[in-house]
Amino acid sequence: MSQRRDLTPLFEPKSVLLVGATEDTLKWGGWVTKSFADTRERRATHFVNRRGGELYGIPAHTSITDVGAHIDLAVVVVPAPGVPQAVSESLALGAKAIVIITSGFGETSPEGLAVQEAMVDEVRAAGAVLLGPNCLGLYDDHGKLNVYGGTFPSGDLAFATQSGNLALEVALLLERSGQGLTRFASVGNQADLTLADIIRDFAHHDASKVVGAYVESPKDGLDFADAVREAAAIKPVVLFAGGRTSAGAHAAASHTGNLAAESRVLRAICRDAGAVVVDSPGAFVDAVSTLRTGKGLGRRRIGIVADGGGHGVVSSDMVVEAGLEMAEFSQGTQDALQPFLKHNAPNNPVDLAGADASVLWHFHGLVDVMLRAPEVDAVVMTGYFGGYGAYHPECGPLEMEVAEAIGRSSDETGKPVVVQSMEEASDNNTIRRLRDVDVPVFSRIENAITALTLLDRPPVVSVQAPGTVPARQISARPAYPEARDVLSELGIVFPAGQLATTAEGAAEALNAVGTPAAMKAVAAELLHKTDAGGVVLGVSTPEIAAETFTTMKHRVEEASGLQLDGIWVEKMAASAGVDLVVGARRDPTFGPVVLIGVGGVFVEVLDDVVIAPVPTDAAHLAALMRTLRAFPLLDGARGQEPVDCLKVAEIAVRLGDLLLAHPEIGEVEINPLRATSDGAVALDARIVSTG
Numbered sequence: 001m002s003q004r005r006d007l008t009p010l011f012e013p014k015s016v017l018l019v020g021a022t023e024d025t026l027k028w029g030g031w032v033t034k035s036f037a038d039t040r041e042r043r044a045t046h047f048v049n050r051r052g053g054e055l056y057g058i059p060a061h062t063s064i065t066d067v068g069a070h071i072d073l074a075v076v077v078v079p080a081p082g083v084p085q086a087v088s089e090s091l092a093l094g095a096k097a098i099v100i101i102t103s104g105f106g107e108t109s110p111e112g113l114a115v116q117e118a119m120v121d122e123v124r125a126a127g128a129v130l131l132g133p134n135c136l137g138l139y140d141d142h143g144k145l146n147v148y149g150g151t152f153p154s155g156d157l158a159f160a161t162q163s164g165n166l167a168l169e170v171a172l173l174l175e176r177s178g179q180g181l182t183r184f185a186s187v188g189n190q191a192d193l194t195l196a197d198i199i200r201d202f203a204h205h206d207a208s209k210v211v212g213a214y215v216e217s218p219k220d221g222l223d224f225a226d227a228v229r230e231a232a233a234i235k236p237v238v239l240f241a242g243g244r245t246s247a248g249a250h251a252a253a254s255h256t257g258n259l260a261a262e263s264r265v266l267r268a269i270c271r272d273a274g275a276v277v278v279d280s281p282g283a284f285v286d287a288v289s290t291l292r293t294g295k296g297l298g299r300r301r302i303g304i305v306a307d308g309g310g311h312g313v314v315s316s317d318m319v320v321e322a323g324l325e326m327a328e329f330s331q332g333t334q335d336a337l338q339p340f341l342k343h344n345a346p347n348n349p350v351d352l353a354g355a356d357a358s359v360l361w362h363f364h365g366l367v368d369v370m371l372r373a374p375e376v377d378a379v380v381m382t383g384y385f386g387g388y389g390a391y392h393p394e395c396g397p398l399e400m401e402v403a404e405a406i407g408r409s410s411d412e413t414g415k416p417v418v419v420q421s422m423e424e425a426s427d428n429n430t431i432r433r434l435r436d437v438d439v440p441v442f443s444r445i446e447n448a449i450t451a452l453t454l455l456d457r458p459p460v461v462s463v464q465a466p467g468t469v470p471a472r473q474i475s476a477r478p479a480y481p482e483a484r485d486v487l488s489e490l491g492i493v494f495p496a497g498q499l500a501t502t503a504e505g506a507a508e509a510l511n512a513v514g515t516p517a518a519m520k521a522v523a524a525e526l527l528h529k530t531d532a533g534g535v536v537l538g539v540s541t542p543e544i545a546a547e548t549f550t551t552m553k554h555r556v557e558e559a560s561g562l563q564l565d566g567i568w569v570e571k572m573a574a575s576a577g578v579d580l581v582v583g584a585r586r587d588p589t590f591g592p593v594v595l596i597g598v599g600g601v602f603v604e605v606l607d608d609v610v611i612a613p614v615p616t617d618a619a620h621l622a623a624l625m626r627t628l629r630a631f632p633l634l635d636g637a638r639g640q641e642p643v644d645c646l647k648v649a650e651i652a653v654r655l656g657d658l659l660l661a662h663p664e665i666g667e668v669e670i671n672p673l674r675a676t677s678d679g680a681v682a683l684d685a686r687i688v689s690t691g
Contacts, residue, residue, distance in 0.1 A: 002223050005193070007201045009096035010129060011140045011183060013072035014043055017095065019064060019086045020077035021047035023055050028101055029077040031149025032137070039144045044069065064089035071095045075137070075147050080104035080112075083133070087119050091126045098123055099147055100132035106189045107134050120192045129197075135188025136164030141181060142207060148184065155180025156209040157288050158202035160195055162187060162216045166281065170214070170240075173285040178427070178435035179292070182208040190219040196227035203231035209292045212238045212284065215266060221590035225269045225613070229460055232274030236291035236457060239275045240284040241266050265587045268611040272620075274460035283450070289440040290451040295416040297455040298377030301327040303370035304349035305363065307383035311445070312349030315382045315420075318449045333373040340365040352383075360388060360398055364405040371413040378416045378452060381406075382445055386430045387423030400433045407437025416455055420448040466615045467654065469661035476664075476689050477524035479565055483685040487670070490654040494682050497570035506549035507542035509569035515540045519548050520568045520684070521556045527686070532559045537572065545569065573681045578633050578643050579672035580680075584614065584655035586666050586690065592659040594652040596621060598630045599672040614656035621649035634675070641677035648675050651682075666690040 018036055020029040036045050037056035046067050049060040061067050064086060074090035076083055076098065083102050090098060105116040116133060123130045131138060137147035141154050150168070153175040161167040164186045174180050183205060185198045195218050202211040211231050218224035231237045241263065270277045276291065278284050302319050304326075306312035319326055326348055329337070337346035340362040344351045350366055352359075363385055370376045386403075389396030410417045417439050424431055424443035434441050442448040470489045475482060484494050496513040499522060500506035510517050521534030529535050534556045539545050549567050557564055581599035586592050590613060597609030610624040622645040625631060636642035655668050667688040674681050 002196065002200075002226065004200045004204070005129060005197050007097070007129065007193075007197070009072045010099070010131060010138065010193075011145065011201070012143055013097065013145070015046070015070060015072045016043055016145075017046045017048065017064070017067060017071045017074040017090060017093070018077070019048045019074060019090065021049045021055055021060055027077075028149070032075060032077065032101075032147055035146040035149050039146070042144055046071065064093065067093060069093070073097045073099070075099045075101065077101045084115060084119055087130075088122060091122065091128060096126075096128045098128060098130045098132075099135070099137060100130065100188075101135060101137055101147075102132075103134035103188075105133045106191060116189065116191050123192060130192035131185060132188040133191060136161075136167060136186030138186070139181065139184040141183065148186075152184060153180030155182065156207065156292055157181050157212050158183040158205055158208035158210070159212045159214075160185050160187060160198040160202065161214040162190075162195065163214055166214050166240075169281050170212075170284060173281055174288070176427070177285055177289055177441075178432055179285065179289055194219045194223070196220065196224045199224075199227045199231050199237070203227075203234045203237075208235070209294065210236045210238060210288050212240070212288060214240045214284075215270075216241075217589065218266075221266075221269065221587070225273050225590065228270055228273040228275050232457075232460055236294075237270075237273075237275040238284060238287045238291060238454075239270045239277050240279070240281065241270065241277055264609075264611050265590050265593050265613075268593065269590050269613050271458050272461040272613055272616070274458055276454050276457060278454075282447075286440075286442065286447050286451040287454045289435075290416070290418065290454055291457070293410075293416060293438040293440070295378075295410070295414060295438075295455060296457075297416070297452070300324045300456060301375060301377045302452070303327045303329075303373070303376040303379045305352065305366045305370070305379060305381045306349050307352040307363075307385065309351050309353050311382040311420075312351050315380055315445055315449070316349050318446055319380070322449050322453050324449070324453065327370075327373070327376045329373065330375055333369060333375065336369040336373075337366060340369075360395065360402045361405075364402045364409070367406050367417060368409040371409050371415045371417070376415070378418070378455070380418055380420070380445075380448060380452065382420040382448070384422055386419060386421035386428070386434065386441060387426070389430050390423055390426060390428050396429060399430045403430050403433045403439070404437055407434065407439050410437075410439060416452065418442065418448045418452050420445040461612075461617060461620050464615045464617050466660045467657045469657050474662060474664065474687065474689075475524075478687045478689075479522050479524040480520065480568055480685065481522065481565075483668075483687045484682075486658070486687060487655075487668075487682060487685055490658060492651055492654065492670070492682050493679065494685075495571040495573050497568055499566045500545075500549060500569055501566040503546040503549045506545040506567060506569055510539060510542050510545040513569055513571040516572045517545070518570050518572050518683075519545065519552060520570065521552055522565045522568050523556075523560075523562045524565075525562050526556070526560060526564075529556075529684075532556050539569075570683075573674050573683060574676075576640075577674040577676040577680075578630075579683075580648060580675050581609070581669065581671040582648060582652045582655060582673045583667065583669035583671070584652070584659045586659055592656055594621070594656045596625055596648060596652050597628065598633075612652075614660060616653060616656060618646055618649040618653050621652055622646045625649065643675040644677055644679055645675075647679050648673065651680060664689055 021033040024030045047060040071093040074095040106113040334346040389399040498509035579599045592614035634643040670682045
C-alpha cells in the first residue's frame with residue numbers, strides 16, 4: 001500500500017502564486033485571477049503577468065523571480081513552452097504544491113511526455129507535489145480556495161475526476177438536488193498526483209461525508225484499489241466509472257480476454273474494495289444524496305407511505321424488483337398505525353388516499369411508527385408530500401415542521417427515509433427542509449428505490465492468500481492436451497480422452513474412452529475450433545471415428561492454414577447440467593482477475609458474466625454468481641437440480657492461483673464447464689501465454 005501524501009499545501013495554502021494572471025475572463029487564467037482576487041483576505045496572493053501593472057488592485061509581477069516571497073501553492077496557466085521554467089522558479093520560492101492547468105504534455109506526444117516526466121522529477125526532488133498537467137484545477141470549500149475559477153455549491157462531497165467537463169455536470173446536478181462539494185480535484189494526466197493520492201486525502205478529510213470520483217483508467221491499478229479500500233473503510237465511496245461497453249475492448253485470444261475488458265475489471269476492483277459503482281452522473285448524485293446520511297439498510301425490509309393507491313402499488317413493485325423486501329407489519333405496528341388512517345387498513349403499503357392538508361401530521365405519525373417497528377429497516381414516502389405547501393400556501397410552514405419531524409425520527413432510529421415527491425423539481429421550502437434534515441428527495445420513484453438499495457454498501461472483500469500450485473514447465477503455446485494436464489493437476493475434472501494422430505489411432509482411442517465421444521482438432525494456434533469445423537459430437541463407432549479423423553483433419557487444415565497436432569477423442573459428459581465459462585486473465589492495469597459466466601459457443605453474445613480480482617474467495621464468487629441474469633438456470637429452473645455454485649467458484653479460484661504462480665500465462669479458460677449439483681466437469685480448456 002502506498003503512503004498517504006501530505007496535500008495540505010495543495011488544499012490549504014497560506015500563500016498562492018498564479019503564473020499567467022489576467023483580467024481577461026475569456027481566458028482560463030482570467031477566471032482563476034478573479035477567484036484569487038476575491039479571496040485575497042484569506043491568504044497571501046501573488047500574480048505574475050509579463051505586462052505587470054495591477055490586477056483587481058493586486059500588483060502583478062513581470063516575472064516569478066520578482067515575487068520575493070515564500071509560496072505554498074503555485075498555479076501555472078501559461079502556454080506549454082513556458083511551463084517548465086515556471087515550475088522551476090516556483091519551486092525556488094519554496095512552493096510545495098504545483099497545479100498545471102496547461103495542456104500539451106504527456107497526452108500529446110513522446111516529447112511532451114519527456115518534458116512532463118522531467119518536471120515531475122524536479123517537483124519530487126523538491127519535496128513538493130504536482131497536480132496535472134492538463135487539468136481543471138481544484139477547490140476547497142472551507143478555505144474558499146478556487147483554482148477552477150467557476151462556482152461550486154457547498155456541501156459534504158469530496159470529488160476527484162479524470163474529466164473536467166463531467167465534473168461541471170456533476171456540480172450542477174448536486175446543486176439542483178440541494179447538495180454540494182467540500183473538495184474537488186481534477187487529476188489531468190496524473191503525472192505526479194494520481195486518483196489514488198486524491199482519494200486517500202479525501203478519506204481523511206473530516207468535513208467530507210462521502211468520497212466520489214469519476215474514473216476511466218487509473219495510473220496504477222493496484223494502488224488505486226488500495227486507496228479505494230482504505231477510503232471505503234472510513235466513509236462511503238461512490239465511483240462513476242466510464243467505458244462500460246465493449247466499444248473500447250481490445251481483441252483477445254480467448255472469450256475471457258474479450259469479456260473481462262478493463263472497464264468491467266475496474267468495476268469489479270472498485271466493488272470488491274467496498275465502493276458503490278454507478279454508471280451515470282445522475283445516478284452518482286442520487287447515490288451521494290443517500291449515502292451522505294450515514295444510515296444503513298439493515299435486513300432490507302421496506303415500509304411504504306403513499307398518499308394515493310397507485311403510488312403505493314408502483315412503489316411496492318419496484319421495491320421487490322430491486323431485490324428489497326416489503327416489510328410485514330406485526331399486529332402491534334398495525335395497531336399503532338391505525339389512528340393515522342381514516343378508512344384504509346394499516347397494511348404495507350400504507351395508503352393515505354383522501355388525505356388533505358389538515359392531516360399533514362399523519363405523515364409523520366405513520367413514518368415514525370414504521371421507523372420504530374423492529375420489522376422495518378427503511379421507509380419510502382411517495383406521492384405529493386413536499387407539495388402541499390405549494391398547493392395550499394398557508395400550509396407551507398406546517399409542512400416544513402412535519403418534514404423536520406420526519407428527519408428527527410430518522411435520526412433517532414438510525415433508519416433511512418427517502419421521499420419521492422411530485423414537487424421535487426420546484427425545490428420549494430419543504431423539499432429543501434427535507435434535504436437539510438438528511439431525507440433525500442427524488443422526482444421519480446425508480447430513482448428513490450435505486451438510491452435506497454445503495455445504502456446496502458458492498459462489503460470489502462478480504463484479500464485471500466493464494467493456494468499452492470504444483471510446479472511444472474508450461475510450453476509457450478500449449479495445446480488442449482497440455483492444458484488438460486495442467487488443469488487436472490489443480491484438481492479440475494475432465495472426461496477420459498486420448499490424442500489420435502491417425503485414423504486408425506482415432507478408432508483405437510474411441511474404444512479406449514468409450515462412446516458417445518467428441519472429437520476435437522488439436523493445434524496450439526487454433527483458438528476457436530468450432531468456427532473452423534474442428535468439433536464433432538456423438539461419435540459412436542470406431543469406423544465413424546476413423547472417417548471423422550480424415551475429414552476433420554482435411555477440413556480444418558484447409559480452412560485455417562494450420563498443421564494439426566492430431567485430433568482429441570474424448571468421452572462425452574452427461575447432458576444434464578448448465579454450461580458455464582470459467583476463466584482467468586492478466587489485466588495490464590489491475591493484475592489477474594477471474595471470470596464466471598454463461599458458457600458455450602455463444603458466450604460473447606450472451607455476455608452474462610461476473611468478474612473478481614485475484615486472489616479472491618470462493619464464497620464471494622459464489623455469491624456474485626447470484627447476480628447473473630441466468631442465475632435461475634443455476635438455481636434449479638423447471639425442476640432441475642441446482643448447480644453447485646461453490647464448486648464452480650473454487651475452480652475459478654484455482655485458475656486465478658495458476659496465473660499468480662505462472663507469470664508466463666496471460667489467460668486460461670474452461671469453456672464449457674458443465675456444472676451440476678454434484679460438481680463440475682471441464683469439456684474444453686485453453687491456456688494462452690503472455691507472449
